Amino acid sequence: MTIKxxxxxxxxxxxxxKVDVAEVDKIVLKARSGWGLDPSERAELVKxxxxxxxxxxxxxxxxLSAMGQKSAWVNVEAGGLTSVKGRYANYAVxxxxxxxxxxxxxxxxxxxxxxxxxxxVKVAIEGQSVSVNVKKGETAAQVxxxxxxxxPRQVSGVLLQGDVQPYxxxxxxxxxxxxxxxxxxxxxxxxASLGLTPGELPLKVVVTGYGAFMGITDNPSANxxxxxxxxxxxxxxxxxxxxxxxxxxxxxxVAEMRRSPPDVILSMGVTHGQAQVEERPENHLGAAPDGxxxxxxxxxxxxxxxxxxxxxxxxxxxxxxxxxxxxxxxxGTSRSDPxxxxxxxxxxxxxLGYNLATEFAGTPKTTAGFMHISPQTPPDxxxxxxxxxxxxxxxxxxxxxxxx
Numbered sequence: 367m368t369i370k371x372x373x374x375x376x377x378x379x380x381x382x383x384k385v386d387v388a389e390v391d392k393i394v395l396k397a398r399s400g401w402g403l404d405p406s407e408r409a410e411l412v413k414x415x416x417x418x419x420x421x422x423x424x425x426x427x428x429x430l431s432a433m434g435q436k437s438a439w440v441n442v443e444a445g446g447l448t449s450v451k452g453r454y455a456n457y458a459v460x461x462x463x464x465x466x467x468x469x470x471x472x473x474x475x476x477x478x479x480x481x482x483x484x485x486x487v488k489v490a491i492e493g494q495s496v497s498v499n500v501k502k503g504e505t506a507a508q509v510x511x512x513x514x515x516x517x518p519r520q521v522s523g524v525l526l527q528g529d530v531q532p533y534x535x536x537x538x539x540x541x542x543x544x545x546x547x548x549x550x551x552x553x554x555x556x557x558a559s560l561g562l563t564p565g566e567l568p569l570k571v572v573v574t575g576y577g578a579f580m581g582i583t584d585n586p587s588a589n590x591x592x593x594x595x596x597x598x599x600x601x602x603x604x605x606x607x608x609x610x611x612x613x614x615x616x617x618x619x620v621a622e623m624r625r626s627p628p629d630v631i632l633s634m635g636v637t638h639g640q641a642q643v644e645e646r647p648e649n650h651l652g653a654a655p656d657g658x659x660x661x662x663x664x665x666x667x668x669x670x671x672x673x674x675x676x677x678x679x680x681x682x683x684x685x686x687x688x689x690x691x692x693x694x695x696x697x698g699t700s701r702s703d704p705x706x707x708x709x710x711x712x713x714x715x716x717x718l719g720y721n722l723a724t725e726f727a728g729t730p731k732t733t734a735g736f737m738h739i740s741p742q743t744p745p746d747x748x749x750x751x752x753x754x755x756x757x758x759x760x761x762x763x764x765x766x767x768x769x770x
Contacts, residue, residue: 369410372397376414385418387425391450391470394429403433420577424608427592431606432471434596437559438568438603440473440521444489461485461500464509472603473554475513477506480548487513491554494518507547514552524553524567538567539626561600569602569629569763571756574619576635576714579611579657586741587634593745594632599753601760602629609633611657611714620721623734629759631722631734632679632752635715641743642698643684644709644736645677647719652712667720675723679735680758687754688747696740697747709738733759 375396379389397403403411408430415423433439444466445457454467454476463482468475475489485500487509498512507525514523526540527547543550555568562568575591578584588608595606605628609615623631649671653664685701700706709716719736726734733755739748 369407372407372410372414385422387422388450390418390422390425390429391453391455394426394433395447395450395455395470403430408434420610427608428471428606431592431595431604435598435604437556437598437600438473440492440554440556442468442473442475442489442491442554444468444475444487459487461487461509464500464506475510475552475554476550477510477552478549480505481509489513491521492518492556505546505548505550507543507550508545510543510550510552511545517554520556520558521554522557522564523555526551526553538570555603560602569756569760571599571602571604571630571752572607572623572628572632573604573752574607574609574631574633577608577610577657579714580655582636585636586743587636587739590739590743590745590748591634594749594752597745597749599749599756602756604752609718612660613651613656613662613714613717616714616718616721620718620725623732624725627726627729627732629732629763630752630756631726631732632755633718633722633734633736634739634748635718635736637709637715637738637740639709639740640698640703640738641696641740642703642706642709642738643677643679643681643700644715644719644738645679645681645700645706646674646708647677647716647723647736648674648708648710648712649720650712651717654713656714667717668724671720671724675720675727677719677735678723678727678729678733679737680733680755683754683758684751687750691747691750694744695747696743697737697751730762 375393379385415426445459448456448458453471457466459466461481464479466477481500481502481504483502486497487500488497496516498516500509510525514525517523524538525543527543527550538553557564560568573591573594575588576585577588592606595604598604609619649666651665651667653662655661681699682701685699688695688697698706722734726732
């Protein structure tokens with residue numbers, strides 16, 4: 367897709383002056399099918415997205431983050447495109463009784479139904495043709511099991527049961543599909559590209575930044591979070607979120623993370639002071655306007671909770687990862703900065719940090735916490751932080767595996 371093509375597609379997609387999420391899905395799918403996006407085309411999309419409403423912009427940024435992780439993304443093409451709905455593109459697989467969907471945000475190849483006749487399912491995975499013979503009566507799970515057995519050498523798969531929209535596909539967690547299942551998902555990944563050993567599953571890594579507040583319309587923390595997601599990390603697949611600067615948005619995010627805990631959560635907010643790990647969040651939310659200019663009430667973050675908590679992030683690991691930057695280092699921790707002091711603004715950054723510490727400090731399967739960045743914080747330093755935290759979490763998981 368060219369820049370001219372992007373402009374034409376967005377102009378055509380506008381309805382009542384807006385581009386809805388379904389139109390965003392179609393445009394990005396077309397771009398993906400046309401050999402992806404080069405840097406100038408990506409920049410054009412991001413620039414034009416500034417005119418979208420927030421749901422459409424978030425959808426576009428999520429697409430771009432997923433497509434940017436070259437080591438994590440598995441390219442799948444199956445049959446002919448019939449429609450796009452939400453997170454998925456519907457494809458005709460050419461066998462009566464079977465229908466398929468491809469995840470636009472994740473590496474999910476889903477199938478539903480049972481074959482009404484013998485046939486042949488053809489897919490292209492990472493550019494390599496995969497063909498499987500289908501017998502009348504075979505279920506979706508049985509067909510996907512055959513696809514799994516024929517995957518290219520560099521690709522692995524996990525077969526999960528469920529409806530055609532997985533509840534949490536990107537985590538690679540769920541009930542294994544049984545041969546009788548008429549709806550199943552084949553979750554794909556590339557172990558070697560992610561630095562994993564055969565059989566290891568990717569970690570689920572979530573990075574967040576904040577949206578607009580108090581006159582800041584282009585929040586550097588959101589932009590940096592997106593950059594980290596698009597860069598990806600060894601050992602994991604990264605999800606990007608941009609949170610509204612409200613208690614409701616934080617509460618919804620924390621509740622989602624509680625329901626389906628990832629392996630790593632790294633949340634960021636912007637400061638005009640020191641970029642640093644916020645190691646001691648306090649149980650205090652101040653009276654100030656939120657991102658919607660609604661006045662908040664001075665109160666505790668968690669009623670009856672401790673006055674101060676310790677971050678769940680591995681501070682020493684982070685400090686060690688930043689030492690190689692030497693005099694160019696700008697991200698601080700208490701381990702190396704004698705003048706370190708936690709942020710005490712009692713704003714939404716602290717609100718999120720305290721909630722993450724409350725939920726995950728006693729849960730070794732998830733490491734989570736909050737960091738402040740400045741508009742000048744170098745992306746390579748924060749990427750080193752995310753790589754180090756993810757590597758430590760992968761080491762912990764490996765230590766839990768029983769030895770023979």
